[in-house]
Amino acid sequence: MRLRLFALAPLALLATVTAAARAQAPSRAPAYDLVRGTPSVDPRIGIPRDERIAAALAEVSPARLRAIDSALVSFRTRHTMSDTLSSTRGIGAARRWIHGELSRYSADCKGCLRVEYDAGMVTVERHPDKPSVNVVNVLAWLKGRDTSRVLVIGGHYDSCVCSKGGPMARFDTTSDAPGADDDGSGTAAVMELARVVAKQYPRGLETSVVFALYSGEELGLLGSTQLAKRLQAAGYEIVAGMTDDIVGNVVAEDGRVDSTSVRIYAPGDTGARGDDDVSPSRELGRYVWAMGAVYMPGFEVRPTWRLDRIGRGGDHRPFWAIGAPALRFSERLENYRRQHLGTDRLEDVDFSYVAKVARLNLATVASLAQAPSPPDTVTYRRDAASGGQKWQVTWTPSKHALNYEVLVRRTTLPTYERVIRVAGVTTYLLDEQLDDAWVAVRAVSPGGHRSIATVATGFTR
16 A cells, blocks of 8 residues: 655646656645644545555445444453353353354455464453453454565454443443444454455455454453564564554434544654654554545544543554554544443444444555555755755665655644655655655555655764
């Protein structure tokens, strides 16, 4: 998946515009309207539309999403510490059903998905007795041609009545906890995504994709932490760790309605550098924002540059903690009178809305999984010959890249306003005063798919 940003330049002309011409005539865009929240810059950042991906979006079915969520709700509770032996109730029945459904999807694509349980004994630190619990994720792997890289998209299938009252409510393993929205909706989206991507790409993509259904989220992100650490220990390059968490409600408790936008949460750095706006997760956020604008222009993607909602957490966090690009998809309007309660019912989930989120997922996953790795390092230095008004930008080569694109934005803009194609080399003399701007580089595959960008942070004299 490759983003090509030529703000204000017609896409039909991109193939005929030379890199030199782009450098001489940069596009400029107005600033972001923070009051109204509407981007006045072009979020597409030069990413072209892949017609195969566009056609695949129609495969996402609201009826299938409803059927999946209905089955999850039928287990009455999916608390991580609930019954594991019953075939009709509890976390054990739920995970076996999920495994069976994913296995059926794999059979339909002649075994293209590797379906497995990802289990581990984990101490529940939030419980006063700190019991050890078997946390079991269900994973479906779509093997990529480059098996050293992996993209993760997940949702948590466990549920709880954590808001019922009292400090021990989080550990109520017997009361009904339907969790239709939190996070039956996200689980359904990821499972439907696995089905559609496997059907459309049975031979896999460039990068391996893991469709992850997590347990233990409500007890402290236990399942996602387990998987993130497993992938890190195995030496994978984690392209992205994304989660769908609470993606089905469109009516808030005060009656407001929003079925036309979705929030994405993209955090800053884990380190102390302070350049939060240029973190890998922020670049992933810009990428998803572009995917929405290219493939779903009627569905507004609302980027939020923070880890999560205030005081809350999600299954993208463990990936962010180990330095991987991480992002959360979440409904625009939450209903706090239903979350973590027995009132989180199927009838209050809007499955046409869940389908929109799943389609945005699909565009992102299919695009990014066909992209090369981004440059590992991008550095810049003032060009002495020009007196310092130009800068030499240099980057490490990316495996499987045919070309590169240099992206530029003013520091006050939320996304890039200029894209310059660079063919066959890993350095470029940029006519921008980088004291006042950010510059980044992304890799472009032979098929035209683009990586997320790597921002230049290494200054050399």
